[in-house]
Amino acid sequence: xxxxxxxxxxxxxxxxxxxxxxxxxxxxxxxxxxxxxxxxxxxxxxxxxxxxxxxxxxxxxxxxxxxxxxxxxxxxxxxxxxxxxxxxxxxxxxxxxxxxxxxxxxxxxxxxxxxxxxxxxxxxxxxx
Numbered sequence: 504x505x506x507x508x509x510x511x512x513x514x515x516x517x518x519x520x521x522x523x524x525x526x527x528x529x530x531x532x533x534x535x536x537x538x539x540x541x542x543x544x545x546x547x548x549x550x551x552x553x554x555x556x557x558x559x560x561x562x563x564x565x566x567x568x569x570x571x572x573x574x575x576x577x578x579x580x581x582x583x584x585x586x587x588x589x590x591x592x593x594x595x596x597x598x599x600x601x602x603x604x605x606x607x608x609x610x611x612x613x614x615x616x617x618x619x620x621x622x623x624x625x626x627x628x629x630x631x
Contacts, residue, residue, distance in 0.1 A: 518587040526583035530576055537572045540565055 544565040552558030 513591045515591045516587070516589040520584050520586050523583055526579050530579050533572055533576045533579070537569065537576065540569050540572065544569060 544562060547553070547558065547562050547565065553562050
């Protein structure tokens with residue numbers, strides 16, 4: 504299938520996800536670690552560790568580990584469990600990006616619509 508006979512929105516390539524067992528086990532283990540660190544972070548907030556300088560650094564480090572762990576979970580999920588889909592998108596011409604019609608792509612001249620303006624000034628209910 505060449506790019507010229509593809510239309511906008513056609514699926515050009517579709518590869519199903521691998522769905523590996525090792526990735527599923529890794530996601531479960533990372534989720535358990537995530538829950539543990541979220542629990543420690545919440546306990547630290549409730550206990551008031553943020554008022555101490557060392558406790559504040561601990562809370563910041565725990566929050567950083569939470570987000571890094573979540574990033575690895577999402578990375579594994581995207582790579583192993585989402586299908587690889589490529590959808591064809593046509594590049595539009597620049598005048599199409601401005602939402603104008605094809606006959607307007609060259610623009611207008613100074614005298615375009617002058618007669619309509621005069622008719623509208625003389626007779627306000629004039630229809631185009």
